[in-house]
Amino acid sequence: MGPLGSHGHQDLHDPTKSHFQLYxxxxxxxxxxxxxxQFVFLAACQTVMGNAELVNESFHLGGRFIAAGFRAAIGTMWSMNNQDSPMVAEIGxxxxxxxxQQPQASDGAEALQFAVKxxxxxKVTYEQWIPFIHMRV
Incomplete structure (x- = not known):
């Protein structure tokens, strides 16, 4: 799957209603x-954001892709700069x-490392590169 670029929203009262805002x-x-x-890059804000109110901390948008059978995912823990996401996706x-070669889940963390580097x-600010994280099963 290619990158999914949109806005993510976490629903803390009913996590199954968390969603991506599409056109x-x-x-x-x-x-x-x-x-x-093998892999999905979620180029949206708050796709792997947890919260103390969530009973299961992995019950977020990125976690659902993992539960649906994806082997690895890159997402963001909070809001991000919209200009950075295409660059991170392209480099990754x-x-x-x-x-x-065909993408492998085992290469996702290294791909994110190259992009963040x-x-x-x-010379972007710390806040611009820190929200991106990698998850893998």
């Missing part, structure tokens, strides 16, 4: 279909598809 509506957590994909996916080399 034509919403994509709710409970409707994400099962998959056997370039690493995952390097030399014509590029962000830090461009």
């Amino acid at each position: 034509a509506g919403t994509l709710e957590l409970e409707t994400i279909p099962l998959s056997n994909a 996916y370039s690493h995952l598809f390097r030399d014509g 590029e962000l830090t080399n461009s």
Whole structure:
């Protein structure tokens, strides 16, 4: 799956109603279909944000992709700079598809590391690169 760019929203009262805000509506957590994909990059705010009110701290948008069968995910713990996400996705996916290979879940953390390093080399603030995290099963 390619990057999913949108706005993410955590519903603390009913986590299954957490969703991505899309052009034509919403994509709710409970409707994400099962998959056997290797990797997803969630280029949206708050896609792996936990909260003390959530009974299960992994019950967030990124966690749902993992539960649906994705082997790895990159998401954000809070709001991010919209200009940074395309750069992180481009660098990350370039690493995952390097030399014509198929992306593997085991390469996701390294891909994110390359992307974050590029962000830090461009002298962005700490707050711009720190929200991105990698999860893997």
